[in-house]
Structure formats: C-alpha cells, structure tokens
Amino acid sequence: MAGQSDSTMSLFSSEEIEFMAEDEMTEIVPNLRMDSLNFICGDYGPFLPQLAAQVPLWLALALKKRGKCTIRLPQWMSVENLTRVLEAERDSHAFQPLPFHYIEISRLLFDHAREDIPDMYMVRSLVEDIRDVRFHKVETNLEKFTASTVTWKNMSAMEVNVIRAFAGRALQAFYKHDNEQQTPDTDRALDKQPQIPTDRPKRNLKPR
Amino acid sequence: MASYYDIDGILMEEEFVPVVFQKAINGVNIDESTEKGCVEQGSKTELPFWLAHELHMRQAVSISVPNCFNQKTRLEIQADAACVDLRSRCPYFYEFGCKLAPLCDKSIGLLLSYAFQIRYKEVLHKAHTTAFAAASKFLMLLTKEETYLYDAAQSSMLAFKKWRMGGPRLQRASILGRKRKPAE
Numbered sequence: 364m365a366g367q368s369d370s371t372m373s374l375f376s377s378e379e380i381e382f383m384a385e386d387e388m389t390e391i392v393p394n395l396r397m398d399s400l401n402f403i404c405g406d407y408g409p410f411l412p413q414l415a416a417q418v419p420l421w422l423a424l425a426l427k428k429r430g431k432c433t434i435r436l437p438q439w440m441s442v443e444n445l446t447r448v449l450e451a452e453r454d455s456h457a458f459q460p461l462p463f464h465y466i467e468i469s470r471l472l473f474d475h476a477r478e479d480i481p482d483m484y485m486v487r488s489l490v491e492d493i494r495d496v497r498f499h500k501v502e503t504n505l506e507k508f509t510a511s512t513v514t515w516k517n518m519s520a521m522e523v524n525v526i527r528a529f530a531g532r533a534l535q536a537f538y539k540h541d542n543e544q545q546t547p548d549t550d551r552a553l554d555k556q557p558q559i560p561t562d563r564p565k566r567n568l569k570p571r
Numbered sequence: 572m573a574s575y576y577d578i579d580g581i582l583m584e585e586e587f588v589p590v591v592f593q594k595a596i597n598g599v600n601i602d603e604s605t606e607k608g609c610v611e612q613g614s615k616t617e618l619p620f621w622l623a624h625e626l627h628m629r630q631a632v633s634i635s636v637p638n639c640f641n642q643k644t645r646l647e648i649q650a651d652a653a654c655v656d657l658r659s660r661c662p663y664f665y666e667f668g669c670k671l672a673p674l675c676d677k678s679i680g681l682l683l684s685y686a687f688q689i690r691y692k693e694v695l696h697k698a699h700t701t702a703f704a705a706a707s708k709f710l711m712l713l714t715k716e717e718t719y720l721y722d723a724a725q726s727s728m729l730a731f732k733k734w735r736m737g738g739p740r741l742q743r744a745s746i747l748g749r750k751r752k753p754a755e
Contacts, residue, residue, distance in 0.1 A: 374727070377734030470735065502699055506692055525731045528723035529698070533691060536665065536716060540684035543669055 374528055380520050384467035385421035390435040392416075393426065420468065424475050434476045437462070440469065442482050445489035452496045458517035466494060466521040501526060508534075579715055583663035584621040588671070590632040591615050620670065627674060634675045639664060645682060652689035657714045664714040690717060698724035 386404070392415050399408035400422075407418045415435065418426075426432040438444065439462060448459045462468060469490045477483050501522055504515060513534075574580070596610040618626070626632040638644075639661035647655045657664045665683055672679040690713075697709050698721050713721060 377731055381734070474737070502695065505695055521731065525727050526724070528727050529695075529720060532716075532720050532723055533695075536687060536691075536720075537684075539669065540665070540680070540687055543672060543680040543683070 375524055377521070377524070380464075380524055381467045381471070384464035384471070384520070385419065385424070387420050387462065387464055387468060388417050389420050389423045389437065389468075390415050391418055391423045391426065391432040392435060393432040395431050420471060424471060427476055427479075434472065434479045436472070436480055436486075437468070439465070440472070440480075440486060440490075442485050442489065445486065445493065449489055449493050449496065452493055452500070456500070458497060458500065458515065460517050461493075461519060464520050465490070466519060497522060498525075505530065505533075508537075579663065579666065583666045583670070584624075585619050586637070586661060586663065586667050587617040588620055588623045588637045588675075589615065589617050589635045590623050590626070591635065592632050594631050596631065620667070624670075624674070634671070636676050636679075637661075637671070640668065640671070640676070640679055640682070648682060648686045652686045653693040654712070655686075656712045657686075657690075657717075658712060662715050665716050691720070694721050695724070697721070699728060 392413060393410040394412050395410060396412060397408060397410040399406050399410075404419065407422060408416060410416055410432075423432065423434050427434055439448075448461065451459045469487075472480060473483070473487055480486055497519075501515075501518070505526065508530075592610050592612060592614050595612045599610050618632070623632060623634055627634055639657075644655070644660060661667055665687060668679045668683045672683075693709075694713070694717055710718065710721065
C-alpha cells in the first residue's frame with residue numbers, strides 16, 4: 364500500500380490513521396451560498412446558508428477554518444451518550460460500539476471546532492476516560508491471549524494500530540511454539556532421519 | 572521470519588552445542604594441543620550449530636543438550652520464568668531451542684512455550700507501563716525476540732502519544748527559515 368510509512372512491519376502511523384478518519388461523513392451548517400462541489404470521491408452540496416449538509420470531515424474542517432460553516436456535533440459525541448458508553452465500558456468486559464475512528468474524529472473536532480462543541484471540557488474528558496478504560500481492556504485482553512483464535516469486537520482503528528506490531532509478533536511466536544509441540548512438521552521429520560552415508564562410489568548422472 | 576538472509580537466523584546458528592563424535596575423522600583437529608591430526612571416536616567438543624547439524628545428519632556426531640537448556644535453567648524457569656536472565660545464557664533462546672528440540676531433546680519445546688507464555692505477560696506489562704529509564708534493567712534479561720516485542724509495543728505507544736499531544740501540524744520548509752545573506 365502506498366500510504367504505509369514502514370513497509371517491513373506493515374504499520375500505519377497515527378497520522379495516516381487520522382488521514383483515513385477524515386473521510387468519515389459529518390454534518391455541517393454552512394453560512395455561505397455555494398454550488399455543489401464535484402470531487403473524485405463524490406459530489407457535495409449545493410450549500411445554502413442555514414441548511415445542513417453532509418460532507419466528509421476534511422471538507423468540513425477546511426470550510427470551518429475559513430469560517431464558512433459550523434460543524435454539528437455527531438450524535439455519539441453528546442454528553443449523555445458518552446456518559447452512557449463510559450458506564451457500559453466500565454461495567455462489562457466487551458467493547459462498546461463506537462465509531463471506528465472515534466479517537467481521531469474527536470481529536471480533530473477538539474482541535475479545529477472547539478466553539479461548536481457545547482460542554483467542550485466535559486466531552487473531552489469523557490472521551491479521554493473512555494479511551495483509557497478501553498486501552499486498559501485491550502491490555503488485559505492481550506494478557507490472556509494464546510495462539511487460539513482471538514475475537515474482539517468493536518475495537519477502533521487507533522486501538523488496533525497501537526497494538527498491531529506487538530500483537531502480530533506475539534501471535535507469531537505463540538503459533539510457532541504451539542506448532543513445535545503438537546506436530547513436528549514434515550520437513551523437520553525428514554531432517555530427523557539422518558542420511559545414511561553409503562559406501563558405494565557415487566554414480567555419475569547421465570547428461571540428458 | 573525464516574528468510575534466508577535473516578541476520579538473526581544466521582547469528583542463531585552460530586551458537587555452540589556440545590557434540591560427541593561417533594566416528595573417527597581424519598585430517599581434522601579439534602584440539603590444538605594434540606598433534607595427531609585426527610579426531611577419535613567418542614571425543615567430545617563444542618561445534619557451532621550449523622556444523623553440528625550437518626554432521627548429525629550424516630551420523631558423524633550426536634548432539635547433546637547445551638548449557639542454556641540444562642536442568643538448572645529448567646528449574647529456574649519453572650520457579651519464575653520472568654526473572655531468568657535468558658540473554659546471558661543464549662540471546663536466541665527460542666529460535667535456537669526450536670531448531671534443537673527435534674535433534675536432541677523433545678521436551679525443550681514444552682519448556683520454550685511455557686517460558687514464553689510467562690515472559691510474554693511480563694513484557695506486555697513493562698512495555699506499556701514502565702518508563703524507559705526504569706525498564707533498562709529489565710531489558711537486560713530479555714532475549715532478542717522478546718526485545719523486538721518490547722520495542723514494538725513501546726514504539727507504537729510512543730507514536731500514539733506523540734500524535735495525541737499534537738505539536739506542530741505544519742512543518743516548515745527548511746528554505747523558509749534561512750536568513751537572507753547580508754548585502755555586502
């Protein structure tokens with residue numbers, strides 16, 4: 364893949380994950396009149412003042428930086444929802460469903476659209492708390508895993524990326540050691556039988 | 572992992588294993604003090620793994636268990652695997668053990684997976700919690716493979732933290748910072 368910063372480990376950097384997150388759709392309320400925009404990724408608009416429109420996050424941020432719109436906070440980022448999610452995260456072992464890119468989206472909105480978020484500090488600390496609780500969960504899960512199948516639902520992009528290198532290597536090692544015990548694999552079995560040296564002189568092969 | 576040019580694979584095969592010669596071999600000297608110029612049957616020596624392995628396949632030597640898998644190490648691993656200094660015993664403990672297990676002692680496989688399971692948890696804990704300075708002592712105990720694991724965990728966590736803290740989003744082109752040369 365072209366966007367990979369480290370080809371040997373097939374890792375994404377956090378910035379690359381953020382870049383991918385910018386394709387998520389968000390709702391904006393423009394304050395300008397503008398014809399529709401035609402991009403390779405799709406057509407957005409036309410934009411009319413005070414009428415909400417769906418655009419990708421990168422476009423929303425670009426407009427926001429120029430003061431041409433306000434960004435509507437996504438449903439899941441409301442204080443009530445986040446409080447509910449945080450409680451559920453604390454209570455159960457499973458991960459709660461959140462947008463795949465929740466860490467990146469919230470970070471971008473905190474950085475660029477702070478005046479559009481009511482209770483900014485509350486929301487930010489809730490998101491931080493949720494992230495911490497989930498990271499802790501990821502670590503306890505990592506502790507438990509062995510070479511058997513691993514199923515974790517609802518992990519987000521950033522959480523996966525943080526443990527990608529570690530988990531990949533660890534699983535490989537577990538797999539290697541487990542295989543070593545159960546089935547001595549075939550080429551090793553062949554190696555085990557020592558070649559019996561023959562006293563006969565080597566026969567020369569006929570040239571074909 | 573098992574690439575032909577894998578440097579760890581090459582270094583791992585340099586580890587010495589004790590062998591006993593099953594045949595007398597002419598024209599080789601394993602001990603400088605003797606002047607016979609041959610190796611007698613039943614003589615003991617240590618050879619690098621790659622050589623011992625080839626000779627073993629030809630039934631010229633029998634391989635015995637090297638020091639890093641001896642009874643003492645086994646007991647230590649059973650007692651507390653996380654605190655055993657495997658690096659000083661053999662930096663390629665796991666890979667070496669995997670190669671060695673079918674040749675001399677099958678039970679090495681069990682030992683390896685037991686040791687890895689325990690030590691893996693320790694690595695996981697330390698990688699995500701400890702500061703780098705405090706971890707250096709712990710790092711001295713790890714084998715090569717475990718060090719890679721530790722580094723992988725640590726570096727991706729650091730990268731994430733760096734991203735979260737932000738910092739300059741726009742990088743200044745190097746040409747912009749330059750001062751104009753004073754007119755002469």
